[in-house]
Amino acid sequence: VKLADVIDGKAFAAGLRGRIATLAARFEAEAGRKAGLAVVLVGEDPASQVYVRSKGKSTIEAGMASFEYKLPVDTDEATLLALVEQLNADPAVDGILVQLPLPAHLDEQKVIATISPDKDVDGFHVTNAGRLAVGQPGYVPCTPLGCLMLLKDKLGSLSGLEAVVIGRSNIVGKPMAQLLLAESCTITVAHSRTRNLPEVVRRADIVVAAVGRPEMVKADWIKPGATVIDVGINRVPGAVEGKTRLVGDVAYEDVRHVAGAITPVPGGVGPMTIAVLLRNALVAAYRHAGLELAP
Numbered sequence: 001v002k003l004a005d006v007i008d009g010k011a012f013a014a015g016l017r018g019r020i021a022t023l024a025a026r027f028e029a030e031a032g033r034k035a036g037l038a039v040v041l042v043g044e045d046p047a048s049q050v051y052v053r054s055k056g057k058s059t060i061e062a063g064m065a066s067f068e069y070k071l072p073v074d075t076d077e078a079t080l081l082a083l084v085e086q087l088n089a090d091p092a093v094d095g096i097l098v099q100l101p102l103p104a105h106l107d108e109q110k111v112i113a114t115i116s117p118d119k120d121v122d123g124f125h126v127t128n129a130g131r132l133a134v135g136q137p138g139y140v141p142c143t144p145l146g147c148l149m150l151l152k153d154k155l156g157s158l159s160g161l162e163a164v165v166i167g168r169s170n171i172v173g174k175p176m177a178q179l180l181l182a183e184s185c186t187i188t189v190a191h192s193r194t195r196n197l198p199e200v201v202r203r204a205d206i207v208v209a210a211v212g213r214p215e216m217v218k219a220d221w222i223k224p225g226a227t228v229i230d231v232g233i234n235r236v237p238g239a240v241e242g243k244t245r246l247v248g249d250v251a252y253e254d255v256r257h258v259a260g261a262i263t264p265v266p267g268g269v270g271p272m273t274i275a276v277l278l279r280n281a282l283v284a285a286y287r288h289a290g291l292e293l294a295p
């Protein structure tokens, strides 16, 4: 039998970053300044440090200005909120991202609510969630927007397709469902209380798995020919003792015998997130400068 097409998110993200770099250079020529993205990290969580470093590096590679703020783990709320307000007011800053999770003594919702919705390039502010829900232009969370780009690139029109999103987080599952609805899919959002999940998933032409459970989605859950987008990033013990490896939420080796197309982990959805973040920041810059973002 034919194996599923592999959706190469790494290659797609590289292409997107190239297009962004071209547009960022054009922005600088037209606006007389670089598009700017500010990233705020509180504390020393190792994974967050890696993400922030790689966001800063990618921002500069795209020809945009990167402003990094590293605050100590015991930073109090007033100090963090004052920094966000300062960035809201700074005309050199088009996008603001506060790396999550924050240390437990800080209220994430309060911090997100303080970011100006028009600089909220992560799309986590309730104003942007509302804009997405009612179909107004705003900022959409990077990971689900990246998934949508891969789906449209692979399938063209999504109109009328059955889509099952597994996971209902504010960061991935819910905005993914909104995006698919806006593309005229018939959507089902499944979660931990869903009954008969395999049966629900078998209806789907498009499956988006955003659960955080290694290889949970099995081959016999998948309708033959379906397109499978695996958002999960799970670290599991590797073949060699003491080593680990990354797997998704989908049992890739089995599912690729049934699906029509599938994203691998790593190299699928993961690389899209930062590329879309840069895209959102560039869109913000064009909007702030009152310039047209021509394709």
Ligand code: NDP
Pocket (backbone or CB within 6 Å): 143, 166, 167, 168, 169, 170, 171, 172, 173, 190, 191, 192, 193, 194, 197, 210, 211, 212, 213, 231, 232, 233, 234, 269, 270, 271, 273
């Ligand atoms: P959350 O933990 O916030 O949400 C997980 C969702 O999965 C919840 O809605 C939960 O349901 C649901 N769920 C949990 N167990 C089951 C189950 N047994 N059956 C059905 N549904 C279940 O995770 P996120 O949305 O933040 O992330 C999901 C995954 O995506 C993670 O692996 C994460 O690492 C990865 N991720 C990858 C990114 C990238 O590629 N750049 C970015 C963001 C996330 P309930 O609501 O009922 O609890």
